[in-house]
Amino acid sequence: xxxxxxxxxxxxxxxxxxxxxxxxxxxxxxxxxxxxxxxxxxxxxxxxxxxxxxxxxxxxxxxxxxxxxxxxxxxxxxxxxxxxxxxxxxxxxxxxxxxxxxxxx
Amino acid sequence: xxxxxxxxxxxxxxxxxxxxxxxxxxxxxxxxxxxxxxxxxxxxxxxxxxxxxxxxxxxxxxxxxxxxxxxxxxxxxxxxxxxxxxxxxxxxxxxxxxxxxxxxx
DNA sequence: TGGAAGTATGTCAGATATGACATAAATTAT
DNA sequence: ATAATTTATGTCATATCTGACATACTTCCA
Numbered sequence: 001x002x003x004x005x006x007x008x009x010x011x012x013x014x015x016x017x018x019x020x021x022x023x024x025x026x027x028x029x030x031x032x033x034x035x036x037x038x039x040x041x042x043x044x045x046x047x048x049x050x051x052x053x054x055x056x057x058x059x060x061x062x063x064x065x066x067x068x069x070x071x072x073x074x075x076x077x078x079x080x081x082x083x084x085x086x087x088x089x090x091x092x093x094x095x096x097x098x099x100x101x102x103x104x105x
Numbered sequence: 106x107x108x109x110x111x112x113x114x115x116x117x118x119x120x121x122x123x124x125x126x127x128x129x130x131x132x133x134x135x136x137x138x139x140x141x142x143x144x145x146x147x148x149x150x151x152x153x154x155x156x157x158x159x160x161x162x163x164x165x166x167x168x169x170x171x172x173x174x175x176x177x178x179x180x181x182x183x184x185x186x187x188x189x190x191x192x193x194x195x196x197x198x199x200x201x202x203x204x205x206x207x208x209x210x
Numbered sequence: 211t212g213g214a215a216g217t218a219t220g221t222c223a224g225a226t227a228t229g230a231c232a233t234a235a236a237t238t239a240t
Numbered sequence: 241a242t243a244a245t246t247t248a249t250g251t252c253a254t255a256t257c258t259g260a261c262a263t264a265c266t267t268c269c270a
Contacts, residue, residue, distance in 0.1 A: 028193040035189070035199070054247060064229050069248050077227060079257095080186045084140070088133040094140070098207035102199045158216060169259050174218050182257060184227095 031105065037074050038104035039083045039097075044072045046090045061089045136210070142179050143209030144188045144202075149177045151195045166194045 025033070047057050054068040061068075063082075071078045071086060087097060130138070152162050159173040166173075168187075176183050176191060192202060 028190065031193050031199070032190055035202075053245085055245095058229090062229085064231080065247075066231080066249075067227095067229065069246095073248070075249090079184060079227060080189060081184050082227080084185060085133065085137055088136050094136070094207045094209055097140075098203035101206060102203035104199055159218095160216080163259090167259085169261085170217075171219075171261080172257095172259065174216095178218070180219090184257060187257080 034104045035101060036080055036083065038100050039080070039087065040072055040074050042092070042096070042100040043083055043087055043090070046087065046092060047072075050090065052090075057086065057090070061086050139210040140206060141185055141188065143205050144185070144192065145177055145179045147197070147201070147205040148188060148192055148195070151192065151197060151201075152177075155195065157195075162191065162195070166191050 047054070052060075053065075054072070055065045058065045058068045063086075067078070067082075068086070071083050084097065087100075152159070157165075158170075159177070160170045163170045163173045168191075172183070172187075173191070176188050189202065192205075
C-alpha cells in the first residue's frame with residue numbers, strides 16, 4: 001500500500017496496522033477498504049446526480065445527515081451494509097453496484 | 106416477492122414486513138436480501154472448492170465455526186461486511202464479487 | 211450399528227454500528 | 241460581506257453484530 005494512502009486512512013480515523021503487521025494492512029483489509037471507499041464515492045455521486053442533499057437522503061433511508069456525511073467521507077464507523085442499503089435506496093442497480101466493486105482498487 | 110420466498114426468509118428468522126407494509130418487503134429490502142443470499146452461496150461454494158471445512162475457514166478469518174455456518178445459511182444476524190471480508194480472505198477477486206452481485210436476482 | 215467429522219442452532223457478554231443531537235466548517239446565494 | 245444552506249465532526253445511549261461456547265443434527269464410512 002502506498003504511504004499517502006495509509007496516511008489518508010489514518011487521518012480519517014482508521015486504525016491502520018494490525019497486531020501482526022505494524023507496517024500496514026493485510027491484502028484483504030486493503031481490498032476491503034478500497035471496496036468501501038469506492039462504494040462511498042459512488043454514493044455521493046449518485047446522490048448528487050439526483051440533486052439530493054445529505055439531509056434528504058437521510059430522510060429517505062431513515063437515518064441522519066451526520067451519518068450520511070460519515071458514509072461519504074469513509075468514516076470507519078460505517079458499515080458496508082449501510083452504504084449498500086443507501087445505494088439501493090437511491091435506485092442503484094445490481095449492475096451499478098457490481099461496476100463500483102469491480103472498479104475498486 | 107413470491108410467497109414461498111417470504112416464508113423461507115421467515116423460517117430463517119428474518120422479520121419480514123416493516124411498519125408501513127405488512128405484506129412484505131420494500132423493493133430495496135428485497136434486493137438487499139437477494140444480494141446477501143447470493144454472496145452467502147458464493148462463500149460456501151468458494152470454501153468447498155478449496156476443500157476447506159467451516160472450522161478451517163473460521164480460523165482463517167479469526168472467527169468461529171458457528172458464525173461461518175450462520176453466514177452460509179443466511180442468518181439475519183450476520184452482516185454483509187463479514188461475508189465480504191470472508192470472501193476476500195478466501196481470495197475472491199473483485200470481479201468474482203461483482204459477478205456474485207450482478208447475478209443476484 | 212456406531213462413531214467420527216462436519217454442519218446447524220441457540221445463547222450470551224462484550225464489541226461495534228446506529229440514529230440523533232449539537233456545533234463547526236465549508237459552500238453558495240444575496 | 242454576510243446570511244442561508246449544505247456538509248463535516250464529535251459525542252452518546254441504544255441497537256445490532258461479534259466470537260465463543262454448548263449442543264443438536266447430518267453425513268459418511270468402518
